[in-house]
Amino acid sequence: MFRYFLRRLALIPLTLFGIMAVNFIFVQLAPGGPVEQVISKLQGDGSATAKIGSTGMGDGGMASVSHKQNYAVMSKYRGAQGLDPALIKELEAQFGFDKPLTERFFTMMKNYFCFDFGKSFYRDTPVTQLIKEKMTVSVSLGVWTTLIIYLVSIPLGIFKAVRDGSKWDAVSSWAIIIGYAVPAFLFAMMLIVVFCGGRYLNWFPLRGLFSEDWERFSTVEKIKDYFWHLAMPVCAMVAGGFAGLTMLTKNSFMEEISKQYVLTAKAKGLSDTAVLYGHVFRNAMLIVLAGFPAVLVGMLFTGSVLIEVIFSLDGLGLLGFEAVMTRDYPVIFGTLYIFGLIGLVLNLVSDMTYHLVDPRIDFGGRHE
Numbered sequence: 001m002f003r004y005f006l007r008r009l010a011l012i013p014l015t016l017f018g019i020m021a022v023n024f025i026f027v028q029l030a031p032g033g034p035v036e037q038v039i040s041k042l043q044g045d046g047s048a049t050a051k052i053g054s055t056g057m058g059d060g061g062m063a064s065v066s067h068k069q070n071y072a073v074m075s076k077y078r079g080a081q082g083l084d085p086a087l088i089k090e091l092e093a094q095f096g097f098d099k100p101l102t103e104r105f106f107t108m109m110k111n112y113f114c115f116d117f118g119k120s121f122y123r124d125t126p127v128t129q130l131i132k133e134k135m136t137v138s139v140s141l142g143v144w145t146t147l148i149i150y151l152v153s154i155p156l157g158i159f160k161a162v163r164d165g166s167k168w169d170a171v172s173s174w175a176i177i178i179g180y181a182v183p184a185f186l187f188a189m190m191l192i193v194v195f196c197g198g199r200y201l202n203w204f205p206l207r208g209l210f211s212e213d214w215e216r217f218s219t220v221e222k223i224k225d226y227f228w229h230l231a232m233p234v235c236a237m238v239a240g241g242f243a244g245l246t247m248l249t250k251n252s253f254m255e256e257i258s259k260q261y262v263l264t265a266k267a268k269g270l271s272d273t274a275v276l277y278g279h280v281f282r283n284a285m286l287i288v289l290a291g292f293p294a295v296l297v298g299m300l301f302t303g304s305v306l307i308e309v310i311f312s313l314d315g316l317g318l319l320g321f322e323a324v325m326t327r328d329y330p331v332i333f334g335t336l337y338i339f340g341l342i343g344l345v346l347n348l349v350s351d352m353t354y355h356l357v358d359p360r361i362d363f364g365g366r367h368e
Contacts, residue, residue: 137315157249
């Protein structure tokens with residue numbers, strides 16, 4: 001098992017390199033890059049003046065060269081008509097597009113392996129600093145949401161499996177399905193209308209993770225204020241997260257309960273509780289644990305984008321969304337690198353958890 005762990009650990013850099021390479025190619029092919037963004041702003045503001053041909057029309061050679069340069073610029077960038085090619089070259093150098101594609105990629109990866117993600121194109125702030133600033137919000141939402149979902153869904157799924165077919169099982173299933181069908185952003189809007197001063201009650205704040213005078217609070221008051229601001233966003237994310245894990249837990253336990261070893265254990269005189277938690281639990285929980293990395297990564301980085309927008313929470317999800325919209329490549333690839341690394345590490349942790357839950361599972365045994 002230790003050799004398997006080392007092999008998986010060694011594959012992480014190669015896998016991450018492949019992820020970055022594929023995304024780098026697709027992002028470069030997408031229209032509307034940083035240079036196009038600046039060109040669009042220049043044309044929209046009317047701040048750029050045409051300098052083509054300003055060297056004098058009497059020199060036919062210079063006019064011909066200038067015309068060729070202008071044609072090349074227009075064919076490469078949309079909306080570049082009337083702009084001086086020298087200005088375009090300056091923009092390309094500023095954003096690093098004056099170098100070949102492969103050189104840009106390998107330079108980026110060399111820096112990224114040293115966790116040097118450069119500066120944002122538009123914020124003039126190091127990407128690592130931006131990630132640190134936004135991490136508090138995303139980690140708060142992701143960790144608490146995932147924790148609550150698992151603490152509720154697993155016992156609920158076990159309870160439903162034991163009482164399969166009962167009236168309570170049917171009613172709870174309908175409630176779970178309805179909760180799953182309501183989108184998180186719609187549920188968030190309902191919470192705002194009801195509890196955040198939208199129309200009825202004004203019990204919870206509408207925006208931010210802390211109060212403006214949070215620094216003046218005592219430690220106990222800071223903790224209360226933190227959870228007070230976090231209550232509604234977490235509720236909005238949790239509402240739709242119960243269904244999948246609850247039904248997965250139920251189906252996994254029902255499958256294990258119907259197996260022969262359960263009947264054998266009962267025939268030996270073991271109680272239902274001893275059979276359920278002494279034998280069934282370990283085997284049934286394997287598939288539940290397998291989904292933990294995906295759930296955590298999803299909650300941390302992707303599932304909270306709309307919630308962050310609705311509740312004005314400046315987290316990683318919102319940062320990544322804005323970076324994609326503005327083609328802020330350092331932020332896009334920097335966050336992608338961090339997300340990919342965390343996801344790969346969590347998948348490895350998940351495999352190790354398999355082995356801890358059931359030592360009979362030995363991934364390394366197939367290769368030794």
